[in-house]
Amino acid sequence: MNDTQLRDDICRLGRSLFERGLTPGSSGNISVRCEDGGWLVTPTNASLGWLDPAKxxxxxxxxxxxxxxxxxxEVPLHTALYETRGTAQAIVHLHSTHSVAVSMLAEVNPRAVLPPMTPYYMMKCGVTALVPYYRPGDPAVADAIKGLAGKYxxxxxxNHGPVVAGDSLEAAVYAMEELEETAKLYLLLRGLNPRHLSPEQVNDLVKTFGLTVPEHDWHDH
Incomplete structure (x- = not known):
């Protein structure tokens, strides 16, 4: 896909995310790999709702x-994900409300923040890790991402927001939307003892759809 099409896609999908309230103000950023090995990324202090392809x-x-x-x-964040996750062709980082809320809960497991609540969460996101707080733009976040060894x-x-890598920009956006909806479900059902997918059901999804997810004992949830 050429640069012109990638630029248009970033602006189109960025506006869609913004208009649906998934990242307020000038928060959030998007990057996409280009054919020459470089990448396109949204500018600093730019609203995803009003991106200019030329800028x-x-x-x-x-x-x-x-x-x-x-x-x-957040270039260090994106760079670290591209370096450690070779299949990544696009990265989306938002400040979506429910995902941020879940990231602030002391109870969550940093190696599997959300339980296997729905099949599409597992299919789109797999397992979600939690990285400790760093101020926005802190280069140290790159080391934290590299510490995950590309598994997630x-x-x-x-206290900041979700980051999702995908094998295309659309895939990253769809996974981000699924992550946010699952975080919302988690908060809605918190304390109600909901029924999650069993380890056997998770394994069936992994085998059927060829999912690559980090090993995790779902009984921990």
Whole structure:
């Protein structure tokens, strides 16, 4: 896919996420790998609802700005995910309300923040990790992401927001939406002893759809 189409897709999907209230103000950022190994990323202080295709930041394979506006301060976060998760072709980071709320709960397991609540959560997100709090743009977050060794496509940054990598921009957006809805379900059902998918049901999904998820004992939930 050429740069022009990628730019249009970033703006189209960014606006959709913004208009549905999934990331307020100028929060959130999106990046996509380009055919030459570089990537396109949304600029700093840019609302995902009002992106200009011509002003998107174009970086080379080393992360150096080639053209466009100054990139998001979260470039280290995106770089670390691309480096450790070789299948990633796009990354979406939002400040969606329910995912942020779950990231603030002391009870969650940092290696599996959400239980296996629905088949589509497992199919789109797999298992979600929690990374400790770092201030936005802190280069140290890259080391925390690298510590996950590329095992997770979906991550919550504590007190900050979700990050999802996908093998295409649409896949990353769909997974992000599924993560947010699952976080919402978790909060709605918290304390009500809901019925989750059993380990056997999770294994059936893994085998049927060829899912690659980190090993985890779901009985922990």
């Amino acid at each position: 998107l930041s174009r970086l080379d394979a080393t992360g150096r700005l080639i053209s466009g506006d100054k990139p998001t301060k 496509s979906s991550v919550l940054l504590a």
